[in-house]
Amino acid sequence: MPESQFHRRSLYILVAFLVVAALAVAAVKIHFFGFSLSNRAEFFYQVDCAVSFDPEPEKPVRISIALPEPADGWAFALDPDSPFRIEERGGRRRMEQELSAPVQRNRVSCRFRLVPAPARRAPLLPPPAQEASKPVSDASRAAAEAILDRVDAGGKMTPRELVPALLQELGTMPRGEKRALAPNSGGDETVEAAIMLLEMRGIPARVVRGILLDQKRFLQQPDNYLDVWYGDAWHIYRPNTGVEELPTEFLILQRNDRSLYEVSGVKRSSIGYSVTRVPAGAERLNQIRAQIIDERDLSDFSLFSLPASEQNAFKRLALLPLAILLIVLIRNIVGIPTMGTFMPVLIAMAFLEMQLLPGLVNFVLILTVGxxxxxxxxxxxxxxxPRISAVVVVVILLMQLISVAANFLKLPAFVDATFFPIIIIAWTIERASxxxxxxxxxxTLKQLVASTCAAAICYFILSSAYLQYVLYTFAELNLIILGVILLLGTYTGYRFTxxxxxxxxxxx
Amino acid sequence: MKLFGMPLPRIVSPRSLQRAGVLGMNQRNHAYIMRYNRRSDYPDVDDKLRTKQLAIRYGVATAELIGSIEYQYQVRHFLDLVANAPDFVIKPGHGSGGRGILVITHHDGGVFHKPNGEVCDYDFIYEHISNILSGLYSLGGQVDYALFERCIDFSDVYSRFSFQGVPDVRLIVFKGYPVMSMIRLATKESDGRANLHQGAVGVGLSIRDGRPRFAASHNREITHHPDTGAAFSELVVPHWEEHLDLAARCAEMTPLGYFGADIATDRKRGPLLLELNARPGLAIQIANGQGLLSRLRLIESLPPGAHPTRAEKIAFARENFN
Incomplete structure (x- = not known):
């Protein structure tokens, strides 16, 4: 039959497409957005960045804070409740907030989160072509030459040797001298002086600022590190030791010479960071990850974008396709007839609400009396x-009776009889009768026992927290289940029975 | 299937079933019913009145039609319908598997006698018709009508082989060829009904001559009737050629390619079509001790138009399906 072969082939193509699409979407979510296949609890960092200032009267205050640099293993998300918004200015994304005049406060806080994400090395661009060096006074130039001569007479040192030597030399110098080398910058004197000195040797260098992801430090000031370009890579040096190192759990807030934060309309301002490590389940983290996807203007396509109540409803439905696949297997592959095709699944969902054993006892009780x-x-x-309607009413009354009796007898597990799908039970009673x-x-008993066993098996699948996590987080995997169901639709082999x-x- | 005190049922490999040419449920549904039976043709067999009209048009003998009741308000006038009929059968128009069939062997308009000797009254029959109309016995529970027919005067040729009940011959007809046959005999266990899963005996009949070739009850071979003790080997189906002809005619009155024809024998009128079934069960294989698949495959391997006439198809079937 060429026609049936055509149908079969188009089915196989469809199923292959479904499987590939599902795997592709899941892979993208895992690889690029850090959704985890494991549902073990993790944590995220909550960073509070406090900007203090003295507002000038009758002037609006505008605060702009640099977005943290893309980091290895961390993804950034602004707290959804934060008054700050992410704005793009001149190709740079910054967190900004405007306070309209008159400003009564002298402190704002910007909260953002860092979620564990797949390690992705942010591309570090080489320095731009050497700009015209900043105008330096002759006096500073002479002082700089003197330092360079002292450290590396004749200029024979490689940058790898020169940078630590320079930093050690600067470490021994008094602050005023260092300040004199780079009088125009307001940052760390050692780093600024080192940058100036390295520039004179034609070695590009810049400051790197960041904070330790350390809960113990409250309102920590950003640390300054020296970033030097040589050998086709950036190298970060700790300024006070001259060692090339970057602390672990260090969040780079600013690279290059753009400002870490700007506040306009104020007299004085300062910034401080506090870090909290928040333990969170995998689902909470996925929620933040979904928000990150949203912020990247990819328009959130996951269930996490729904309101919480809808999410809970879908969480309960997440495993339904798997249970339905199980019914297909039980009926068409094993060959056990159940009373009503999907009755076991619906009963299993009721068991889910009230535990297996009380559920089973309740079910058998309602069925027997019914x-x-x-x-x-x-x-x-x-x-x-009218007869089936009467059975429906009887079932409702039975459920109420069981609930009241269980409440009276102090058996809380049995109070939840209301979760049974009333119509399904009524039809089951009708059909059994x-x-x-x-x-x-x-x-009849054989079919009822088979149906109840099928319901219990479905219950064990539906009650798996891990399966629920996976099928809710990666809802696209249901396409694979759909594909398997479609394939089973063409299974013409013998049933087990x-x-x-x-x-x-x-x-x- | 008993579980306790019995050895667990033996399991065979799918390969050996394949070799024995056994047709499985999935394959029946997918490769035969779905392929050869168009959904739009199902009313030909699911609607009994339509089957009857088709049968009359194509010269297929059936039980005599008395009338039908379609609406609830007509139910209380059912006596008018059966006033002139000494006996009658009430069937749901869209019933299946013999459900909802009420047989009245004789009545006086007030007391109605059932074949098992029980009697019932006007109210009981009124209720039964109401149940039929409300869809209790119909496929999918849709609203139904009640069909009134004359009783078939069952010839007593089978009386030794059946405990009460109505023995009927089931023929599987595939693309116009009768491919397999059995006779279903009621037992005490099946409560006088001829349904195999309720404990009736299925006796496989040779298509060639209608002689019994095997008998099974509850999936096991059986040689004598459990209640009457009659040996099935002595069973003779009269008018066998007419059975085959009737079944092959049914294939002409409906485009369905794969169906079961149930035929009962009336003492005076000979074989009559009881009903057609677009989803005939697979137990016929057990009653025959033989798989159906190899026979279906043989028919499928024939070139189109290999046997243009009914007679040729029957001749081919009798030659090949012993």
Whole structure:
């Protein structure tokens, strides 16, 4: 049949597409946005950056803070409640806030978060072509030449040797002398002097400022480090020791000579950083990651962008496709008939709300009493729709009765009987009752036991916190489940139960 | 299937089932029912009145139609319908598997006698018809109508082989060829009904001559009727050629390519079509002790138009399907 072959091939192509698409989206989320396949609890850093100032009367205050540099293993996200907004100015993204006049405060705080993200080395660009050096007075030039001669007479040292030697030399000098070398900058004297000296040797250098991700330090001032370009790479030096090193857990706030923060309309200002390590579950972190995706103008495509109540609803639904796949397997591959196709899944979802054992006891109780009442109803010769409606009402009353009784008997696990899907239970009772009349008790009980077992199996799948985490975080994986279900739709092999059923047909 | 006190059922490999030519449920649905039966043709078999009209048009003998009741308000006038019929059967128009069929062997307009000797009254029958109309027995529970037919006067040729109940011959017809057959015999366990999963006995019949070739109950071979003790090997189906012809005619009245035809034998009128089934079950393989797949494959391997007439198809089937 060429036509059926065509259908089959287009199905295979569709399934392959679904699988590839799902894996691709999941891979992007894992690799580029740091969504984790593991649901173990982690933490993120919460950084509070406090800017203090003396506002000038009748003037608006405008605060602009440099965004932290892209860091290895950390992704930046502004706190959603922060009054600061990310603005782009001249190709640089900064956190900004404006306070309209008159300004009564003398301190604002900008809170942002750092989430563990895949290690991605930020591309470090080589320094721009040597700009015309800043005008330096002859006196400073002479002093600088003297220092350079003292450290490296004849200029034979490689930059690798020169930088530590220079820093050590500067370390022994009094502040005033260093200040004299670079009088125009307001930063760390040693670093500024070193930059000036290195520039005279034609070695590009710049300041790097950052903070330690250390909770113990409250309102820490940014540390200054020296960044030197040689051998086609940047090298960071600790200015007071002259050692090439960068502390671990160090967040670079500023590189290059752009400002770390700017405040306009004030007399004085200062900045301080406080770091808190916040323990968080994988889901909380994913939420922040989703926010990061959003901020990158990729328009958040994940479930994390939904309001919290919707998220909770979808969390509960996250595993439903897997449970439905299980039903397909039970019915079409194993060959066990269940009473009502998806009844076991819905019952399992009810079990989820009230634990397996109380759920099972409740279910069997409702079913037994319901069947007894249904048997009595059948004697009244009612039409079908009123009869099923009567069963629905009976089921509701039973649930209320069980809840009240459980409350009275102090059995809190049984109070939640309301979570059973009422209509589904009513139909199950109706179907069981007609099957009982048509096919006898044995067949009915067999089907009911099979359905309840299927519900219990579904429960174990649905109650897996890890599976829920994975299928909620990577909702695209449901496309793979969809593909498997589509493939199972063309499975024409024997069902497992048929291997027993048709066993007599195999000639010995 | 008993679990306790019994050895667990033996499991065979899929490969050995394949070798035995056994048709599985998934394959039946996918490769035969879905491929050869168009959804739009299902009413030909699911709607009993339509089947009946088609049967009359194509010269397929069926039980005599008395009438039908479609609306609830008509139900209390059902006596008018059966006043002139000494016996009658009420069937749901869209029923399946024999569900909701009520047989009245004789009545006087007030007391109605069922075949098992029980009697019932006007209210009981009123209720039964109401249930049919409300869709209790119909596929998918949709609103239904009730069909009234004359009883088939079952010839007593099978009486030794059946505990009460109505033995009927099931023929699987594929692309116009009768491919496999069995007769279903009621037992005490099946409560006089001819449904195999309720414990009735299925006796496989040779397409060639209608002679029994195997008998099974509950998936196991059986040689004698559990209640009457009659040996199935002595079973003879009369009018076998007419059975085959009737089944092959059914293939002409509906475009369905794969269906089951249920045929009962009336004492005076001979074989009559009871109903058609677009999803015939697979137990017929167990009753025959033989797989269906190899037979279906043989028919599928024939070139188109290999046997243009009904007679040729039957002749081919009788030659190949012993």
């Amino acid at each position: 069947l007894m009442i249904r048997a009595w109803l059948s004697k009244l010769n009612l039409l079908m729709v 007609t099957t009982w009349e048509e096919d006898g008790a044995t067949n 048929e291997l027993m059923r048709f066993q007599p047909l195999v000639k010995k």
